[in-house]
Amino acid sequence: MRREVPKSFADYTPLLFPGLMLVVFFVVPFSTMIAVSFFKRNPAGFYTPDFVVDNYARFLTTFFAGVLGFSLMLAVLVAVCCVCIAFPFTYLLTKRSRRVQTLWLVGLLSVLSLSEVIIGFAWSTLFSQTAGITNLFVALGLMDKPVALLPTFGAVLAGMVYQALPYTILVLYPALVRLDPTLLEAARTLGASPVKAFFNVVTPALRNTIVATLIMVFVFALGSYLLPQILGRPRHWTLSVLITDQAIYQSNMPFGAAMAVFLVLISLALVGLMLLVGRKENAL
């Protein structure tokens, strides 16, 4: 397909609506947030419009660096886990019959209807000592006595991967369905085993999709603030939890905004870095 270069103003009109939405729902709120992050906080009340950098200064400590580092690490780990599970799964799914695929996709979509609260409480029950899965293991003779699997890092990770997995699959699915089957046939004809063909042909062919999916899940996981509270200990709380504390419980909007701006900038930088690395690899 040949792409026509837009010539007149009219050719750009289809862009107006998305552009407007972007301004209304992203540029305006984000600018407000940046503005508020420089406002002056009054601990005995609210905040006054000003230009102070105190809010950023308070953030630049090893304590918050630690929390930020943990949040990024957790989001990366969730993204990697999700893609590692979802990619082979989706690939195998596309090999099934239409009917089976539809059933699976409907099932996955129904998981999306669960709120973070329900997912959190369901997993906290599953991981509990009194009613959790370890009771099942005891009944099967695999364990001596039931134990609590939360609050632990593993519980937080499991909950977040569970929450993000349907999105991951839904993003990967269209690309995998459209993958040219002749690529695989060629690989098989040339003597590659199905596993080898998957890793040496399918995976590299969809590298860009995988990178895009990783970024999407990473950004999605970065905003999680309920699951770390329900399934983890305070040291597993993400920066989002602390932002909520400031905004909702301390009415310290300027500091909350400064933390949020920082989080957005760091994640944009990481995403940019990833795209840059991806482009270089493609150029080679």
Add this chain to the structure above:
Amino acid sequence: MNRLIATPISRRGVLGAGLATAGVLAMPSILRAQDKSLKVGVYGGYFKKSFDEHVFPDFTKATGIAVESVAEPTGEAWLVQLEQAAKAGQAPADLSMMSQTSTLKGQSTELWTPLDTSRFKHYGDLLPRFINKYPDGRVAGIGAVAWWITLVSNTDVYKEAPTSWAAFWDKANEDKLGLLALASNSFLLEVTAKTFMGGTNALDTEEGLNKAFEKLAEVKPNVRLWYRDEAQFEQALKSGEIPMGQYYHDVTGLAIADGFHVRTTFPKEGGIQDSGNWVLSRASTKVDEAHVFIDYMSQPSMQGVMSRKVGTTPTLKKEVLDLTPAEFASVSSEIEPIIPRYDLYTSKADWINQKWTELIVG
């Protein structure tokens, strides 16, 4: 005194009944009655449901003022919304239930219309701690509801009821506690001061606060859950998963009534008594209606209804109440309460918050 209140109520009641039967002829009066209305913000969930059921209909019947109840979020989100709206001359609610710390914060921008206490017949019967004043003595808020945070435990796991907050520090309770996650809603600094430092006055100085933080750090290994949402802890307490902690006396009472194996104890150092005020937004034009409402809510009989139906603690002196000793005991205790140091959460808010966060997260 009681007669004075009773008269207008019954007269209104008779009038109302008469109007209903008079039908068409009474239309103008009904319209007048509906003209008077009041938007009242109450904490969403249990409180709003109870107020809608047990309080507002009777108030409208007694005074002819229609009430529109608004669910407010907990925390300080509602304070921020009221403040932003007042700047624009709007009042999302005329009267709101407001936590003590939020009431103090609202004072800083004169968010609350000062109340005329001569219009409250039972003003003199209010316990002093339920009157929130501006520094110059004007009244910013009147106690709306009070509740207790007590020492709760699961009766299957703890056969004997704990008697002191010191149980939180007991090494035997490792990884067994559920505590509230913020300094300003758990009031654990006050508990520490009352239990180990002779009283909450020990928190007057930064040195005293540091000592309390140090002592509180010893609790950390015993805490399994630092919760922000009640439901998070309640479920775990009922099942025995997290068998001890701090929780709301009223809600624990409901759980006991439902047959769950839990108990609530007023420790010998006292339960924590927290409360909310009625405050009137400066953007509200319903000053008269608001005074009528606060006056109505501050009657001994209404305080009794609230204790019996909603489970809140009366804001009036015990002597004027119509509660039986058993009813009083179910919503309060003779032990001197721990009153939170609300002033600290405005004067040293960020310092305490930072130290607290580092204490539990670090």
